Amino acid sequence: MNVIKIGILTVSDRASKGIYEDISGKEINNVLNDYISSKWGSVYQVIPDEQDIIEQTLTTLSDKEGCCLIFTTGGTGPTVRDVTPEATENVCNKMLPGFGELMRQESLVYVPTAILSRQTAGIRNKTLIVNLPGKPKSIRECIQAVFPAIPYCLELTGGYKIDTNEKNIKVFRPK
Incomplete structure (x- = not known):
């Protein structure tokens, strides 16, 4: 069985310098383990x-590492x-602007400043790239x-097939 590769990319000046621990990337990993x-x-x-x-890393994760999905966190304000x-x-x-639209709509339930976020998503060849906010709760x-x-x-x-834990997340696949 092939292992699905997923890129988790934290974009942060301070975390990249070791000034603080990257908890946002770890939260993405935790959520994906649940789902x-x-x-x-x-x-x-x-x-x-x-x-x-960022561009070079996204390209490498997609084209050389073979990630079918990349989640970024940070740098969307x-x-x-x-x-x-x-x-x-x-x-x-x-x-795919609908991803950002839905994430902002969801975040507006919790904070009025969600309108300042600029998350988006797109396809690079066969890779889906999704920008997430930087706060673990928002992620x-x-x-x-x-x-x-x-x-x-x-x-x-x-053509990638990802199976999910239906008790944790319900996905949609048309019949």
């Missing part, structure tokens, strides 16, 4: 908020250093909102 029953492994990296480094969405758009062939909420569409999206774009 995915297929054999999977992560390709995990922490990098600074530099657009060229309105500050000058927040460039993850721009990097994602530059490496993708197709954008879980946002993945929970969009994950029901992810397995079917991966089947459509690359």
